[in-house]
Amino acid sequence: MNAIINDIEIIKAKTTKINEVDFDNLKFGQVFSDHMLECNYKNGAWEVPKVVPYHAITLDPSAKIFHYGQSVFEGMKAYKDANNEVWLFRPLENFKRLNISSKRLAIPELPEAYFMDGLKALLEVDKDWIPNKEGSSLYIRPFVFATGKGFHASPADEYKFIISTAPSGAYFAGKVKVLIEQTYSRSANGGVGYAKAGGNYAGQFYPTQLAVEKGYQQVIWTDDTNHEYIEEAGAMNIFIRINDTLITGPTSDRILDGITRKSIIDLAKSENIPVEVRKISVKEVVEAAKNGSLKEMFGAGTAAVISPIDGFGYQGTDYDLPKLDKTYAEYLKKRITDIQTNKSEDPFGWRYKV
Template sequence: MTENIEIQRVKESKISSVDFDNLPFGSVYSDHMLTCDYIDGKWQAPKIEPFAPISLNPSAKIFHYGQSIFEGMKAYKDDKGNTLLFRPLENCKRLNKSAERLVIPQIPEDIFMEGLKQLLKVDNDFIPTKEGSSLYIRPFMFASGNGFHASPADAYKFIICTAPSGAYFAGKVKVLIEEKYARAANGGVGFAKAGGNYAAQFYPTQLAIEKGYNQVIWTDDNTHQFIEEAGAMNIFVRINDTLITSPTSDRILDGITRKSILQIAEDNGIQTEVRKISVGEVVEAAKDGSLKEMFGAGTAAVISPIAGFGYQENDFDLPELENPYAAQLKKLITDIQTNKTEDPYGWRVFV
């Protein structure tokens, strides 16, 4: 199905209107998108067509039962003009893991990979070259089949859209440790990149913003005594010289940036631990000075340092370090992503 992908090009590119020196994140779109439909029990041939609105019946089940999943990826250009992806097969695997949980048919690897590569070739000029910028890639799947009956749909659509983007976050963020609301529960869909997970985050996040914070630190659904994620990212905590992150579970996303950071940290002499992190431990470490860093990790921001956190009406500031792990690790991982250093792991994929 991917040997000869049908390509319908735009009549006139909008690239001349893109200010590559001042790119917002995820709101300027490339000329084309990849689409592929699941009909009559099988995936059809993918095609590349102009980026445009989608027409759906009001009874499409995505609107009623929320069968919607997505991924987040980036494409980069090195100083020789080569186009690179970072661990794209991991995104394909995770998308299919999410699909299984939401009873969405899994996308064949060749459609995902070859379709993506062809799309990047068609819109190659949209990949930024400015330091810190990249082409954000959004693969997603949703129920396009119709019907008000509460059951899985009989038709689905897979789409990949891209957006030349600047940095996701600027500077450090201040976070609030959540004591009431939960991001996910045991046996639920927290490990999946399901759209509903993120919709449910918006309300408690808005409450935190109204209190003067930028984001929420999610805690476990049962006791709210263990730190799990930072907003839409995995979280790392540095106590003294040990970097700690929570284990993945039904509630915690298996972040690709997360596991890349763990590997790179260990290979560069940084001690790591994957274990539960109690709120009490973090608060005590902040009080006695052993809490050195906290940061979020994810595709969009790569690493987002946390400047301070709030808990039970108290605020705690983190120290300003000369050479924090966050900065070291971000450089190490982005240098691999942009082909500025060796890739001992085979994570880079040239398009």
């Protein structure tokens, strides 16, 4: 049976997979909900999106996504509170960033209504897939990629926008030991580092594999010129606490404007935690580790919200971080997740009811 919500056609799956899912043991991003949003760009315009059953995609071998990498994505979550009401966290920021990324890769930008109304329609259809267990959420992956055909090196003339979702349990990275990268670069000035382009992540995998072989779990990226300044941690923004001050690098062509990052900065300032947005050198971090003023390092991103770093390696030497009874990481993560799940007041207006 088909229905129309905000001009978005809903084609429901004939059967559901939900009864086959163990919601008490969900792995991140490996189980997928019954439906997805699908929208095509053809003849110079985006068609009205549809909510359709989750399905495989067939593409021509000459589709330009395979050859020239026009692909961008976002990461979001939907939450249920104690009253089974559904919430998003700053979704318009994800929409804006998706279009910023698209523009950088010469992909046509999406209308806001297609993203927001499409997302709301999808969540309404699959609201039973949103877990309400503590720490769980429905991970949401909006993405756009080139489907137009041709081997000639030029932007495609056709694209596909999809939102697919995956119920996921609490994301625990465990104790993370990182290696400060001195050879490879994640991005460069004038490049696409600030965009959520698929190729950015593909380029990270090999250096990360090399770090894993050395006994580390992740890489801290440094600037492309002299590998002098700290920039990101794996696929996350990074925060460094020296004494009582929280420091993170400024956004640039090379650094992603993370939504969790922005939220942490605003939240910390509201809690009178000293925050500095500035370049921070590897030398400064190593010196702080040596003199005991380095208290914390943590990554910030959608999946884990905040992922504490236990220690780091640099030029053949490992540095352990102190074990603190109370950490900024733990406190800020709880404050953000309480806002996300409607357990506390939201003075910033970040929470979005579906």
